[in-house]
Amino acid sequence: MAMSLDKTEARPRLDKPLGFRLIGTRIERVAQFLENHVRSSLCDSCIAAGIELFSVTDAGYATNSLQRRNGKFQRHRGTCARCEKKKIVTVAL
């Protein structure tokens, strides 16, 4: 599904070229956010909504990377703890 469900995004987009350092920072921000909500399964939309200047694309990128790199994070289909939709969610264990 390439369709965007995020129609409410009114925040300015960061359109500056992103270096690897900044991409690392995006992943770190998501890791920190999930650790602050440990054992809560959250979808990419709610992760994006919870982090300043973050898009759903950023959140999806970061949660996929975290799952691959770090056994502390799991990504699976489930019910989001915040919006209660059945989606792909990420959880810090």
Ligand SMILES: [Zn+2]
């Ligand atoms: Zn959600």
